[in-house]
Amino acid sequence: MAYLLDTYAWVEYFIGSKKGEFVKGMVEDENSVIYTPECCLAELKGWAIREGVDFGELYRIVRKLSDIHCITTECCLAELKGWAIREDVDFGELYRIVRKLSDIHCITTEDWLDAATIRSEMRKKTKDFGMMDALIVAQQRRLGCKVVSGDAHFEEVEGAVLL
Numbered sequence: 001m002a003y004l005l006d007t008y009a010w011v012e013y014f015i016g017s018k019k020g021e022f023v024k025g026m027v028e029d030e031n032s033v034i035y036t037p038e039c040c041l042a043e044l045k046g047w048a049i050r051e052g053v054d055f056g057e058l059y060r061i062v063r064k065l066s067d068i069h070c071i072t073t074e075c076c077l078a079e080l081k082g083w084a085i086r087e088d089v090d091f092g093e094l095y096r097i098v099r100k101l102s103d104i105h106c107i108t109t110e111d112w113l114d115a116a117t118i119r120s121e122m123r124k125k126t127k128d129f130g131m132m133d134a135l136i137v138a139q140q141r142r143l144g145c146k147v148v149s150g151d152a153h154f155e156e157v158e159g160a161v162l163l
Contacts, residue, residue, distance in 0.1 A: 001026075001031065001033070001145075001146065002032070002034075002035065002143065002144065002145035002146065003026055003032060003033070003034055003035065003135070003142065003145055003146050003147075003148045003150075003161065004028055004034040004035040004036070004037065004137065004140050004145050004146065004147050004148065005023065005026075005027075005034060005035070005036050005040070005066065005148045006037070006040055006147065006148065006149040006151065006153050006154075007040040007043035007044050007148070008149045008150040008163065009012070009022075009023050009061065009148040009149055009150065009163060010036070010040065010044055010050055010058075011044070011047055012123065012163055013027065013148060014053070014058060015043075016064065019130065019150060022163060023148065023152035023163065026148065027065045028065075031146075033068040035066065035143060035145060036062055036066040037139065039079060039080070039132075041062070042079070042080045042083055042094075043058070043083075044058060044059075044062070045059075046083055046087060049087060049111070052137075056160075064123070071102065077095070079132070079138070080094055080095075081095075087136055088093070111135065111138060112137045114139075114141075115134040115138045116131075116134070116137045118132055118137050118138055119133075119134035120136040122134065122137070122156060122157070123154075125156045126153055126156055128153070128154075129153050133153045133154070137154075137157055140157075142158065145159070146159045146161050147159065147160045148163065149160045149161075149162065149163065150162060150163035
């Protein structure tokens with residue numbers, strides 16, 4: 001089975017919670033394929049900084065257990081820069097890392113239109129379902145996998161595994 005893990009799922013895994021034990025079962029199952037969107041790495045690093053945890057070690061574990069799709073969209077770069085500004089982190093260094101580990105791709109018109117449709121569909125059930133969540137769902141559909149998250153926004157997403 002293929003799973004796309006969001007930041008919530010990785011945090012639960014790293015803190016060793018009950019929900020994390022569930023995630024551990026997925027990532028350690030040799031029959032599982034684990035995907036991690038690169039934007040989740042930025043969120044995971046933000047969590048590590050706030051919690052005083054060594055992100056380098058977390059990153060090595062994620063890289064070992066997950067297939068990090070090395071395509072980064074420009075909107076993720078914009079979100080990453082916004083986070084770097086808020087956290088007073090050198091964006092230039094983050095950008096160099098992203099460029100080293102991935103190819104930068106523009107989100108196509110088709111991607112945005114699919115996400116807009118998904119967002120519109122989802123807002124019928126979840127009023128504050130956002131565009132970035134819709135882009136994650138679009139990626140999930142394109143990869144044909146399950147999204148793993150504890151984010152309530154994904155409760156109504158077909159193929160989502162909620163922690």
